[in-house]
Each structure stands twice: as C-alpha cells, then as structure tokens.
Amino acid sequence: MYYPDTIQKLIESFSKLPGIGPKSAERLALHVATKMKEEDALSFAKGLISVKRDLMHCSVCGNLTDKNPCSICRDSHRDRSVIAVVEEIKDLIAMEKMREYRGLYHVLNGVISPMNGIGPQDINIPSLLERLKNEEVKEIILATNTTIEGESTALYIAKLLENTDIKVTRIARGLPVGGGLEYADEVTLLKALEGRREIINNNK
Ligand SMILES: [Zn+2]
Structure with a gap:
C-alpha cells in the first residue's frame, strides 16, 4: 500500500459510494486529508453518523x-383521502418537488421481483393494507415506476384492492418507459399524475 492505513481506509470508504471509482476515491480521500478544514471534516463525519443513527422509516x-x-x-x-404508492423515497421526493400533489404517500421500499426472490411480503405492501383498514382513503394512485417490475407491482396491488370502495388509479404513460419517476422532469411527472387513469372502478 502506498498510503498510510488511515488514508487507505478512507479511500475504501469513498469507493463504496455510487459513481465513485478508485481514482475519484483516492482524490477525495487526499482532499479530506490535506485540504479540508478540520471543522468541515468533523461536520461531515457527524453528518454521516447522524443520518445512520437518527433517521428512521416513518x-x-x-x-x-x-x-x-x-x-x-x-x-x-x-x-x-389520497395515497400515492411509490417504490422508493427518491420517488416521493420527485413528486414533492412538483409542489402540486397534496395527498399522502406510501413508500414500498422496493418492488415485487420474483427473479430476485422479492415477494409482496418483503416490501411495504402489508403495511399499506393495514393502513387502508384504519384510514378513510378514497383513492390510491399507483405511482410505481414504468419498468416491468413497477408495472406488475402496481397490478398486484390493484388486484388486492378489487371489491373495496377505494378508487385505484395508475399514473399515465408519457413517463419514459423503463424509467424511474426521479428521471422525469417536473412537467412530465405532473402530466402523468394529472392524466392518471382508473384501473379498477370499484364504484360502478
Ligand atoms: Zn410518513
């Protein structure tokens, strides 16, 4: 190893971040070691500890x-009375950035994916059903991504809500196929939300 252990460890930590290759990790670690002010480094370290210790899932x-x-x-x-069901927290953030949607959310924290051994019980579907028993919900907007897994997860939830008095809608196509909500610009996302279609009409 060319570097002292402390720097080597820091390089390894940085290289675990998405989009950071070995070269960038080295550059960042050296920057922290030689250029960053001590107070900034401490505040960075505290921030890392805090997001892991003080954050929880609602x-x-x-x-x-x-x-x-x-x-x-x-x-x-x-x-x-309205709950948008999204896959990940980043999708919730994308919808919040629109500043138009005023309902509540349910974050699945994943999608049903038989290939990866992820079933309905492994994501937040049971908690959604539990919630619907206790709250006066009139509409569920299925805002999962337009990937195959996102579509089939939406369909699975829609089936579960058949024969209830909840209106079930799906955000409109127009979102990039195979893409996540986070990649759609705000106008596209707003159009997709406004153009949502009813997939189960429980009121007929
Ligand atoms: Zn919450």
Whole structure:
C-alpha cells in the first residue's frame, strides 16, 4: 500500500459510494486529508453518523424521517383521502418537488421481483393494507415506476384492492418507459399524475 492505513481506509470508504471509482476515491480521500478544514471534516463525519443513527422509516408511510410519524403524515393541510404508492423515497421526493400533489404517500421500499426472490411480503405492501383498514382513503394512485417490475407491482396491488370502495388509479404513460419517476422532469411527472387513469372502478 502506498498510503498510510488511515488514508487507505478512507479511500475504501469513498469507493463504496455510487459513481465513485478508485481514482475519484483516492482524490477525495487526499482532499479530506490535506485540504479540508478540520471543522468541515468533523461536520461531515457527524453528518454521516447522524443520518445512520437518527433517521428512521416513518411507521405510517415508510418515508425516511427523524421524527415519527414523518412531517408529511403529520401535516394536517394535506388531503388524507389520497395515497400515492411509490417504490422508493427518491420517488416521493420527485413528486414533492412538483409542489402540486397534496395527498399522502406510501413508500414500498422496493418492488415485487420474483427473479430476485422479492415477494409482496418483503416490501411495504402489508403495511399499506393495514393502513387502508384504519384510514378513510378514497383513492390510491399507483405511482410505481414504468419498468416491468413497477408495472406488475402496481397490478398486484390493484388486484388486492378489487371489491373495496377505494378508487385505484395508475399514473399515465408519457413517463419514459423503463424509467424511474426521479428521471422525469417536473412537467412530465405532473402530466402523468394529472392524466392518471382508473384501473379498477370499484364504484360502478
Ligand atoms: Zn410518513
């Protein structure tokens, strides 16, 4: 090894981040070691510890939060009769950035994926069903991604909600096929939300 152990460890840590190759990891570690102010480095370290220790999943919707329930679930100005079901927290963030959607969320934290051995029980589907028993929900917007797994997860949830009095809608196509909500620009996402179609009409 060319570097002292402390720097070597830091290089290894940086290289575990997405999009950071060995060269970048080396550059970042050297920057921290030689250029970064001590107070900035300490604040960075504290931030890393804090996001792992102080953050939890909201017990209602699965969002990441430092207060349980999360600020969205606690917000009395939001429309509690509508729940958008999304795959990941980053999808919730993408929808929040639109500043148009005023309902609640349910974060699945994954998708059903038989190939990867992930079934309905392995993601937040049971907690969604539990929630629907206790809350007055009129509409579920299935806002999973437009990948095959996202579509089949949406279909699976829609089937579960057949013969309930909840309207089940799916965000419209127009989103890039195979893509995640996070990659859609805000206008496209808003159009997809506005153009959502009913896939189960429980009120007929
Ligand atoms: Zn929540």
